Amino acid sequence: MEQKFHIHLVSDATGETLNAIANAALAQFEGVDVQVHSYALVRSEHQLNRSIDHIAISPGLVFFTLVNPRLREMLLTRCGSLNIACVDVMERPVMELSKFLGIAETHRPGGQHEVDQRYLARIEALNFTIQHDDGQSLDTIHEAEVILVGASRTSKTPTCVYLAIRGIRAANIPLVPGMTLPAPLTQAKGPMIVGLWVSPDRLVQVRRNRLTTMGEERDTNYIDLDTVRAEIANTRKLFERHDWPQIDVSRRSIEETAAAVMNLLTERQEKRA
Numbered sequence: 001m002e003q004k005f006h007i008h009l010v011s012d013a014t015g016e017t018l019n020a021i022a023n024a025a026l027a028q029f030e031g032v033d034v035q036v037h038s039y040a041l042v043r044s045e046h047q048l049n050r051s052i053d054h055i056a057i058s059p060g061l062v063f064f065t066l067v068n069p070r071l072r073e074m075l076l077t078r079c080g081s082l083n084i085a086c087v088d089v090m091e092r093p094v095m096e097l098s099k100f101l102g103i104a105e106t107h108r109p110g111g112q113h114e115v116d117q118r119y120l121a122r123i124e125a126l127n128f129t130i131q132h133d134d135g136q137s138l139d140t141i142h143e144a145e146v147i148l149v150g151a152s153r154t155s156k157t158p159t160c161v162y163l164a165i166r167g168i169r170a171a172n173i174p175l176v177p178g179m180t181l182p183a184p185l186t187q188a189k190g191p192m193i194v195g196l197w198v199s200p201d202r203l204v205q206v207r208r209n210r211l212t213t214m215g216e217e218r219d220t221n222y223i224d225l226d227t228v229r230a231e232i233a234n235t236r237k238l239f240e241r242h243d244w245p246q247i248d249v250s251r252r253s254i255e256e257t258a259a260a261v262m263n264l265l266t267e268r269q270e271k272r273a
Contacts (some may be wrong), residue, residue, distance in 0.1 A: 004033045005062030010051055010075065015040035020062055021089050037113035042066065047076065052078050062086040070111070075090045122167045127162035132171035133157055135136040142191065144171040146261060149185070150196035151235050152222075153174050155249050155257060159196070162258040175235050184241075192268055194261055195239035200229040202250045 009018040016205070026034060036059070039051040043250075048071050055062060062079055064086065066072045072088065079086035098104060104236050131137045132144060134157065141147060145168050149155045156172035163170040173185055187192070205221050221227040239246040245264050249257050 004035060006058040006131075007034055007036050008051075008055045008060060008062045008238040009036065010036045010042055010048070010055075010062060010066065011040050011088075012037075012066050012068065012071070013041065018065055018089065022063055042071070043068070045071065050072060055079070055084065056082055063089050065090045070106050096245065105217070118167060120164060125164040125167050125169045126161070126273055128169045129160045129171065133160065135182065136174045138173075138182050139183050139268050141171050141173075142188045143169065144188075144191040145169045146171075146263070146265060147185065147191045147193045148172040148196055149175055149193060149239075149244070151198070151203065151231055153203060153210060154196040154198050155252075155254060156196060158254045159249075159261065162254050163261060164260070166258070168262070170261075176230050177234070181238075191267060193242070193244045194264060195235065195244045196249050196257070197232055197239075197246060199250040200225060200232050201249070203232065204228050214254045 002093055007022060009015055011018050019036075019038065022036060035058070037054065039047075041053070042048050043053055048066075052075065059082065062075070062084055064072075064075060065088070068091075076088075077087055084262075128144070130140055145162065147168065147173070148160060150156055152174055156174070160172050162168035171191070173182065175181075184271060204223050204225050207228075211217070211223065234245065247257060247260050252260070
């Protein structure tokens with residue numbers, strides 16, 4: 001019988017940071033049966049004791065982010081007595097940042113989730129992205145920081161949403177065969193325009209799955225491989241003609257595509273500095 005491993009995530013905030021770290025680390029290991037237990041908003045001794053009681057039932061590795069020194073020491077001590085490995089994932093980064101900045105940490109739980117200007121900027125960016133999805137609100141598209149263009153089903157919308165969550169005003173415009181580019185796109189001087197494309201085989205598969213979920217079974221040019229090959233070839237020529245950077249998203253996750261876009265934005269900003 002395959003052994004099941006338990007990982008416990010203890011956080012005094014929402015637990016998003018811990019989940020992201022744990023998922024990134026677990027992605028490096030294949031073929032293991034891991035159950036992740038999450039304990040969020042742990043900010044009192046009572047809450048921490050309850051979490052530790054659950055950990056003791058299914059012992060395993062503990063990752064935690066607790067900024068309160070008393071709770072941190074309490075967790076380390078109790079896990080030590082239970083012979084359970086316990087890792088403070090924020091200790092080293094915070095310590096190095098404190099040394100680098102020359103100031104002490106605030107010990108404020110969930111500080112990254114407080115409503116500040118950066119948070120408000122993310123909300124504004126998300127509203128902008130929703131309003132400028134799929135070629136909408138072209139009259140204000142010049143206010144975007146980045147515009148994604150590409151054929152249908154090239155992950156433009158989810159990538160824009162991910163960028164917006166990071167505070168970047170993103171818009172997207174679909175490229176439809178036989179249709180000319182909208183003037184507001186070609187006239188936009190401020191935004192960085194990025195072309196997304198997918199290998200024809202992959203795109204046909206994605207589109208076919210989409211049609212199936214919609215109950216559409218007929219074969220059309222939308223999923224004809226030769227037609228799609230020509231469509232992608234034309235979109236790539238279009239990107240080259242306008243000197244737009246392009247990203248092959250065939251085997252990229254949304255996060256990886258967004259990261260590539262953010263790298264392009266950073267390079268552009270550095271060139272302009």
